[in-house]
Amino acid sequence: MTDRARRRQDVDTAYRLQAQAATLGALRYTCIGLGVITLAHYAWPAFRRQTLPFKAFLTSGFTIYGLCVYADSALLSHEADRRMAEQALRKEARLDLARRGLVPTETEITKWKAEREAALKAEQPS
Structure with missing residues (x-):
């Protein structure tokens, strides 16, 4: 998998996680807001006189x-x-490259990652 494809996949995964969490958070806090507003409506006469759009604004x-x-x-x-x-x-890459006697530069680390990925692919049964 290329670096660009891996990055794209990671962005998609992050977006999906974020969207799921946002939906859950919105649902939970909407319920909390409705509960608080309902309690305030029945417990506080001044709040009972507030308009429905204002209460909807607070819920939102x-x-x-x-x-x-x-x-x-x-x-x-x-x-x-x-x-x-x-x-x-x-x-792990730095340690392995140091054992081989190579200086762990960014280029060498990238090559090591590619070698490792190829080795992992070769080990997997087709």
Whole structure:
């Protein structure tokens, strides 16, 4: 798989994770917002006199907050996981290249990754 295709696949995966988390966050915080607004409606006479569009605005605020927070958290978590995996792979490459007596430059690490990927493909049964 080329570097561009791998990057595209990672972007698609990140987008899918972010969209799922955003949907979940929006749903959860919409329910929380509806609960809070319902409680305020029945417990506070001043809030009961507020218009329905204002209450809908408050509910949409809860929804948008949940959507943004959950989507951002999911993306940050995914990026951290990818960064840790990449660092572990680069560390392995540096150690292997040093054992071979090569200086672990970016070019050598890229070549090592390509060799490793080819070896893993060769090991897999067709």
